[in-house]
Amino acid sequence: MSTLIKPHGGVLKELLVSEKEATELKAKARDYVSWDLTERQMWDVEMLLSGAFSPLDGFMTKADYEGCLDKMRLANGLIWTMPITLDVKEAFAEKLSVGANVALRDPEGVLIAVLTVSDVWTPDKKREAQGVFGSTDDIHPGINYLFNRANNVYVGGKVAGVELPSHYDFKYLRNTPRELRDKFKKAGWTRVVAFQTRNPMHRAHQELTFRAAKSTEANLLIHPVVGMTKPGDVDHYSRIRCYEHLIKQYPEQTTALSLLPLAMRMGGPREAVWHATIRKNYGCTHFIVGRHHADPGNDSKGKPFYGPFDAQELLGGLQEELGVTMCPFPEMVYVQEKAEYRPTTEIEPGQTVLNISGTEVRRRLQEGLDIPDWFSYKEVVEELRKTYPPRKKQGFTVFMTGLSGSGKSTVANALMVKLMELGGRKVMLLDGDIVRKNLSSELGFSREHRDLNILRIGFVAAEITKAGGVAICCPIAPYSATRRKVREDVSKWGGFVEVYISTSVETCESRDRKGLYAKARAGIIKEFTGISDPYEAPEKAEVVIDTKDCSPDEASQRILLKLEQMGFIK
Ligand code: PPS
Secondary structure, eight states, rough: OOOOOTTTTTOOOBBBBOOHHHHHHHHGGGGSSSEEEHHHHHHHHHHHTTTTHHHHHHHOOOOHHHEEEEEEEETOOOOOOOOEEEEEHHHHTOOOOTTEEEEETTOOOOOEEEEEEEEOOOOHHHHHHHHHSSSSOOHHHHHHHHIIISSSSEEEEEEESSOOOOOOOGGGGOOHHHHHHHHHHHHOOSSSEEEESSSSHHHHHHHHHHHHHHHHTTTEEEBBBBBBSSSTOHHHHOOOOHHHHHHHGOOOEEEEEEEOOOOOOOOHHHHHOOOOOOOTTOOOOOEEEETTTTTOOOOOOOOOOOOOHHHHHHHHHHHHHTEEEEEEEOOOOEEEETEHHHHHHGGOOOOOEEEOOHHHHHHHHTOOOOOOTTSSHHHHHHHHHSSSSOOGOOOEEEEEETTTSSSSSHHHHHHHHHHHOOSSSSSEEEEHHHHHTOOOOOOSSHHHHHHHHHHHHHHHHHHHHHOOOOEEOOOOOHHHHHHHHHHHHTTSSSSSEEEOOOOOOOHHHHHHSSSSHHHHHHSSSOOOOOTOOOOOSSSSSSSEEEEEGGHHHHHHHHHHHHHHTSOOOO
């Protein structure tokens, strides 16, 4: 009888304890210190508990972490390319000692697992970024997360799972490694080629996966990531509806669709090896790697972080030891004369090659333009159109940032009434002072409190944008990492236009309408932005306005023109 491929390290490390032990753990955990898992940690824990991260038996110890950084190997010598660490706040870490138990809870307080502490350490994040991602440029989403969102102390230790995080959507498409392995066994699938994706699939992807399955004589697993992907990606609900249409295009009984609860890091080559390792745990023998696998795009100087085939190269050198065969694929393009898709390597001279990039698809959706049949299936495009109505029907946020007294509120008020005059959308103003009175009355002006304030504003703005309205925000918002987080959160649902009110501190101080600058100079107000506290000017704001030489009418008009140019207003 033929058998399925073994998991990485030989055994599936499922970390869920028995029902009886779980009941006991729940009782004991009442006395343990609790850590509320962050969004990314929730995904990591799910992968750990299900065995998808075999052979890891918990969050990495320092030795495993060092090995992963320096040699792409765990302390026991097995290949592992991505750090899986539990990052916590300094104050929390101070409460921990080796051997202590930590109750890991979901955002509602449900006990998911218990971690027994074996290491607590402060990582050198720059070294980690350089080692894992090959850069320290935080435009890279993985580096941005590491530098600006991850907490500063890591806790390593074994994890005993109480229950898997719950999901209520697409339950019938969610399988643990064991469930998928059982499914393969039952169907007699011993050679399975996995396709990783975080994007909607169109005809080119269908053709590529179909060819990969044919050439390897394997069954196909479409295994899209539904945890965290690259900011700005299509949400997983829409994508899955697309995949469900697409799967009908494959010969019956040859292909399966299952969802992967992974939080990606966009780590290119290292991520490709990690993805292949994970697929091995799910019972796959082959793994497709195309161009730009798990690619973060360009760095802040406009250069790509990774070459298009770096991932193929790294996995190519490790595949034998890993025991997963890579299916490298060049880009698939449409050949007009043949009316079919072919790999770029098989194009004959004189043939007309057609392709539409992801960005171009997005543009066409935003502007309500045609997406041709050769590119995608009608049903897939219809799904995407539902998710991405043309911009003129989407909500948006105008986020103004600038010093106190720079003119944010005045411009915002002028913009608000002009937008109301135009009609069509509900407009809401989230003014700095008003928010501080109503939403953030308990907050001061430390970095932590300012960030909390901005994230609250961002949360409300995202909800307004999602509902199709217009949010105009005008806090100082002095920190660029926090503004970037708000941009990412809002952009999931609609437009985000950053307006930098660049009026100089000298002008603001000479106006000093509220008398705050005088108080700040006198030391009566501490941590005053521009005087005794920093302001990080935006580098890529959509609009920059200095109100020294621009009236509120002119300023709001410039923002309106930008909105018109971007397609949000007619
Ligand atoms: S932040 O940094 O974005 O959270 O600030 P914000 O919520 O916009 O609040 C700024 C308003 O609070 C008043 N104020 C101060 N500003 C800056 N620094 C210090 N220390 C401070 N203390 C009080 C000030 O009136 C700001 O209002 P605007 O409308 O910007 O002048």
